[in-house]
Amino acid sequence: MIEDRLRETFGRVAAGGPAEAGAFDRFQRHRRAHRSRVVVASMALVVVAALASAVAVPRLLPTTPERRLEITGAGGPERWLDGPLVANAPLQGFQVRVPAGWEAAATWKGIELRPASAELRRHLNGPVQLVTGVLGPSLNPGPNAGMDGSYEDGGDLPATVVRPPEGNSSRGSFPGNRDWFRTDLQAGPWRTTQWHIPWPYRCQPGVPCPASLALRTLKVVYQVDGAAAAQVDGLAGRLLRTARPIANAVKGQPHASRPDCVDGRSMVLRRETDDSLDNGPSTTVAHFYWFARTTANLVPCTVRGLGVELLDASGRRLEVQGNGLTVASVAELPEARTGRIEGGEMELRLKWFNWCHAGETWMRWIGGPGPSPPIPVTAPFCTDRSKPSRLMVDQIRR
Amino acid sequence: MTTRVSDAELQFREFFAAEYGRLRGLGYLLPSDWAEAEELAQEALVRTYRAWPRVRRHDRPGAYARKVLINRHRSLLRRAKVEARHLAGRRAEEAYEAELGTDGLVLWSAVRRLPTRQRAVLVLRYHEDLPEAEVARLLGLPLGTVKSLAHRGLARLRGELGSAAMEESGGHQR
Numbered sequence: 407m408i409e410d411r412l413r414e415t416f417g418r419v420a421a422g423g424p425a426e427a428g429a430f431d432r433f434q435r436h437r438r439a440h441r442s443r444v445v446v447a448s449m450a451l452v453v454v455a456a457l458a459s460a461v462a463v464p465r466l467l468p469t470t471p472e473r474r475l476e477i478t479g480a481g482g483p484e485r486w487l488d489g490p491l492v493a494n495a496p497l498q499g500f501q502v503r504v505p506a507g508w509e510a511a512a513t514w515k516g517i518e519l520r521p522a523s524a525e526l527r528r529h530l531n532g533p534v535q536l537v538t539g540v541l542g543p544s545l546n547p548g549p550n551a552g553m554d555g556s557y558e559d560g561g562d563l564p565a566t567v568v569r570p571p572e573g574n575s576s577r578g579s580f581p582g583n584r585d586w587f588r589t590d591l592q593a594g595p596w597r598t599t600q601w602h603i604p605w606p607y608r609c610q611p612g613v614p615c616p617a618s619l620a621l622r623t624l625k626v627v628y629q630v631d632g633a634a635a636a637q638v639d640g641l642a643g644r645l646l647r648t649a650r651p652i653a654n655a656v657k658g659q660p661h662a663s664r665p666d667c668v669d670g671r672s673m674v675l676r677r678e679t680d681d682s683l684d685n686g687p688s689t690t691v692a693h694f695y696w697f698a699r700t701t702a703n704l705v706p707c708t709v710r711g712l713g714v715e716l717l718d719a720s721g722r723r724l725e726v727q728g729n730g731l732t733v734a735s736v737a738e739l740p741e742a743r744t745g746r747i748e749g750g751e752m753e754l755r756l757k758w759f760n761w762c763h764a765g766e767t768w769m770r771w772i773g774g775p776g777p778s779p780p781i782p783v784t785a786p787f788c789t790d791r792s793k794p795s796r797l798m799v800d801q802i803r804r
Numbered sequence: 805m806t807t808r809v810s811d812a813e814l815q816f817r818e819f820f821a822a823e824y825g826r827l828r829g830l831g832y833l834l835p836s837d838w839a840e841a842e843e844l845a846q847e848a849l850v851r852t853y854r855a856w857p858r859v860r861r862h863d864r865p866g867a868y869a870r871k872v873l874i875n876r877h878r879s880l881l882r883r884a885k886v887e888a889r890h891l892a893g894r895r896a897e898e899a900y901e902a903e904l905g906t907d908g909l910v911l912w913s914a915v916r917r918l919p920t921r922q923r924a925v926l927v928l929r930y931h932e933d934l935p936e937a938e939v940a941r942l943l944g945l946p947l948g949t950v951k952s953l954a955h956r957g958l959a960r961l962r963g964e965l966g967s968a969a970m971e972e973s974g975g976h977q978r
Binding site for chain 2: 408409411412413414415416417418419420421429430432433436437440
């Protein structure tokens with residue numbers, strides 16, 4: 407029977423082979439190696455799972471590219487975006503991350519933040535503002551601030567620029583050598599707090615840079631009650647610690663394109679005639695002055711479209727060469743300086759001469775804050791009837 | 805320093821001593837390679853050891869180890885690993901075949917030429933003396949397939965043995 411022969415052969419074959427000595431020792435080694443492989447495989451699985459989740463989970467989540475809030479310096483709060491997001495303020499030279507739990511909106515001078523939580527919002531009197539400002543040398547936490555000491559009281563800088571904040575002041579330093587200056591003013595339930603860290607304004611290469619621009623600071627301002635003070639203080643510290651200088655806060659960096667200056671926001675505009683300046687009517691020349699000054703936020707902008715129109719008593723334009731003259735691009739703020747002050751101000755002067763006609767003369771300002779009503783103006787004397795009367799730019803100090 | 809050995813550990817050592825040779829033999833009958841047979845037996849016993857707290861309560865813990873070995877063999881076959889090792893270990897294996905005698909060597913040579921599944925069925929059926937239903941269960945095959953494989957395997961062996969006998973007798977005639 408083949409089956410019996412198979413049994414016999416199988417038995418002999420299976421009983422043969424090399425000696426079995428040491429089989430149990432090999433088994434022990436085998437077992438330990440097996441256990442190690444299991445451990446390694448388990449760890450590998452954990453690593454693979456972790457890597458897979460790191461790769462896969464973000465893909466499974468809704469794709470949300472990093473949201474950005476661009477501050478263009480144009481308008482006030484338009485819409486609130488909830489964090490986390492990156493707020494990019496090239497005109498103010500900073501970039502910050504708005505943490506989760508906070509909403510942010512762009513304003514012309516920076517960003518405003520408010521808590522997403524209605525409960526926390528009740529403890530704040532208005533939003534938390536992150537903007538740029540200026541502090542005089544005696545208060546400015548920046549090293550020397552690039553000044554020569556003649557600005558101790560800030561009096562030589564534009565008055566609107568350097569107004570020391572009120573309240574109890576304190577100083578300190580964030581990690582990374584960012585020195586801060588802070589004031590706290592308690593009024594009723596609200597504590598008004600201002601934080602400043604140095605945020606010097608850097609002019610573009612080749613542009614003369616007024617020393618006062620080194621006094622720029624990055625500041626956080628808010629009004630909070632005692633219940634939420636610590637939380638909001640924490641937010642302020644975090645913003646100032648982590649803010650990244652960009653554009654005009656970095657030496658040699660190109661600046662962002664500037665918007666037009668807006669009176670009452672990025673500039674304070676003033677217009678004068680000889681009469682209003684108490685210079686008295688000139689006999690041969692009438693002057694019209696435009697003054698533009700940067701505001702305390704030092705938000706860069708371009709002064710544009712300033713001019714003068716000369717009218718008769720009925721409102722018709724006078725026969726004057728250059729009448730209705732408008733200067734398209736007058737100056738850049740805050741770099742402009744008239745020479746009388748350290749920086750942040752420009753002057754445009756127009757002149758009118760050789761008027762050889764009788765009758766009342768009026769003028770109207772072109773540009774600036776809204777429509778300007780005609781006002782009477784003293785006309786210059788006639789100096790040469792053979793030549794036309796002219797209106798022209800006399801001087802731009804910037 | 806002495807190490808205290810538990811009852812379960814002692815029991816496994818007895819089991820190992822009783823079953824290792826048998827498992828290794830089975831391992832050899834399947835792939836025909838002693839190194840592979842040792843590997844299969846060790847692997848089967850390691851896996852049995854891991855399940856020992858449960859397996860020790862079985863009536864036949866050896867059957868569990870055998871099933872592990874066969875499954876492992878099937879798994880290795882699928883990966884064509886066994887064949888590669890089989891070829892590599894051929895020289896060492898032949899040193900242990902002298903005791904089979906002429907008839908045994910002829911039959912064993914014929915077995916090794918059988919297709920893998922036919923060979924496995926015959927080994928389990930006539931070496932392990934397992935009923936066809938158990939062979940079917942262990943190999944994961946339908947009972948009818950096992951019967952067919954056994955029938956064809958035996959027929960082929962008969963054919964080869966008959967041819968060998970004829971060649972042998974023919975040779976003598978010359």
